[in-house]
Amino acid sequence: MVKRLMSLSKKIKYRLMKDVGAPGIMRFLGMGKKRPPRKKSPSLGPPLTCNRSLKELMAMHYLLSRYAQGAMPVAWVTSGAPVEILRPFDFYTFYPENHGALCGAQKMGPELCAEAEEHGYHQDLCSYARIDLGHYFSGKTPVGRLPKPDLLFASNNICQTVVYWYKALAEYWKIPLILFDTPYNFGEINEVDISYMVHQFKEMIPLLEQISKRRFRYKRFQEIVGLAKEASLTWGEVLSTMKVRPSPMTIFDAFMHLAPIVSLRGLLAALEHYRALLAELKDRVAHGVGAIKNERWRLMWDNIAIWYKMRDFSNLFAERSMNFVTATYTNAWTETIGYLDEAKPFESMAKAYSLVILNNNLNHRLQLMERLIQEFQVDGLVIHSARSCKPYSVGQYDLKKLITERLGIPTVVIEADITDSRAYSEEQAMVRLEAFFETLEG
């Protein structure tokens, strides 16, 4: 009885925060004293107005997560996992990789990684994982507090690392871990693989019912699949606006605006955000407004962002009249989403989630990159060799060679890490970039 009352009180508290408290706080913060604007390169165009709504949306998501605990089941989810299966059970979903990126952008990576290292996690391990484990040991986070999960939900379609990492969390928290195991596509996907994945979805449902104490609602599930598809397609349209010269946004904007499709996929809020962003970008295109003032060269980015260098790189490239107009990373949340089909949600999700770039062979990646280079009229390629991400990075040296040979565009590899700046050498990166700039400007 006491337990029920507590749960009811938490539900009311959450609902009040969602409908009244959090929007009020957002308004209050919006009205309050503004931080002085950060120094921006004069080479950059006007910032997107949707940046503000993005900040509010994500701040609200993090704020509400604190009240979700106890009010609803909470799941920590890997960025590539088929979250649609969780939504009918009303899980509040939290994305440690998104949190890791946020810590990286706020330059907290080394501090949090060091916390994990003190507990025996080697510096060679993925820094998203070390940040997350560092948070577990220290409670440190730039967002105040993270909700304790009831469930860990992972898919190895992006890497095996997330499973090793979530296994460790499951051990610390003594909570269940559900894995969506996606066979790697060494060749073409086949019926055996699809049937295995569909079978897994069906096996998950009773487990999710048990953990969430809610029944599975198939119709609701179909609606969510539909919403996820629409949001991802809209995200794809957002990215496609960068095909125009001058591009209305840069890949650094896209890295930021990626957050809702990763963290809020299957929710109406994500779709609404991308509709607003798309409208703004179309308006920019109609008025010839570019993200940088003098776009002379158009570039492609390969791999996850170097989160702690976003601003520096944004300014550096803009000052050289270079604009990143496409990236394999941002494209990953729209590339396979066309497979989603509300009429066949399990089968279509199996395809959409197992055919993603990192679960596919390198030939597929080469073809994808060639297509993007052509479609976005790319003049040069910057490859981030990310120490944290082996499935993204192993093969990049050969990709670089092949793209240079086949397309004749300048390419450069920067050795760095996604969030741990201790693995980045400014001098070494600049030497390589200067050589790249010279070739491009040739």
Add this chain to the structure above:
Amino acid sequence: MTELYPPSRIEYLLRQREVYGRHLFGVFPAQYPREILCAMNILPVEIWDPPLDTSHADAHLQPYICSIVKLGLELIIQGKGGILDGFLFPHTCDSIQNLSSIVNDYLKPGKPCYFFYYPKWPYRESSRHFYIDQIKSLAVRLGEQFGALDYPRFKQYVEKGQKVASVMRELYSLRARGGLNASNVEFYRTVRQGEFLHPDDLIPLLEKFLAESQGTPRNDTSVILSGVLPNPPEILALLDELKIRVGDDDLLACGRRYLVPPSQSQDPFEALAERYFQMPPCTTRNSPIRERLEDLINKIEGSNARGVIFCMIKFCEPELFDLPHLIEGLKKKGLPILVVEVEPNQGLTGQLTTRIEAFGEMIR
């Protein structure tokens, strides 16, 4: 005991081809249905730690990739695998996954490359179906080049595999009890012959080794070895010198693959599935860490070990992620632990030698 072993790996392999018409396949670590290959007259030759310098592989792989992956690629680039008729890449980790694609899609070695995916923990009914489907699918794909799988022959090889496992269990058990009169170097040299010997040669070799090594129980101090490989071999020699017996191991290349209980199934596909799901816990199958810890503790108790040595290959993510939990769990039991970072073929530094000697002194 030297007459037990073939004079050299290469001579043995050439003979396999010339005398028995066997196809030779380079197989990357770690889990795969060996019996399917043997039944199709393909001899798996595992590629773990070829003694090569990785200068060519460094042009394809970043400095933060482990040396097992680099050595395997080096072998292909240098053409040292010239006698091989194809390659098999099991889905062991992210690096081997991408290596398979570098080789197949970019380097194109002019030999067929096959991939084998196995289901990852947590296991469910779907995992079992999928594993059997995967073995059958591998047989079909190999069959396109090497002829269809002969069922009775396959069954025979599964029985031979069971025999290998049975002798391995006996060897490990005898060693754990201190009744094996062989050095650490000799033990692992013998066990690792399983990486390339045909079962018809491996079984008598293991049986002979077992018969010749049964002796009076040894009272040496015992330790458990954990990691990927019992490398560099100098570690084993040093432990022998220090009179420390490896009482049992939790090595990916050895105990984690060989120590499987006998299968009850009459169907060879079912028997292989049974074996896969009953293998000792392993990082490459995503086994839960608590199961690994329990398994280690059982090994410690079963071999009266006084400590655990973790031989960590640099940049090996699957192993490194489990390590903090395992250390914490073993420390709670009051067990001494030594963690050493090693490269398969780079010998022991003076510092490492001193650390192992100090550890030996401590646990004695």
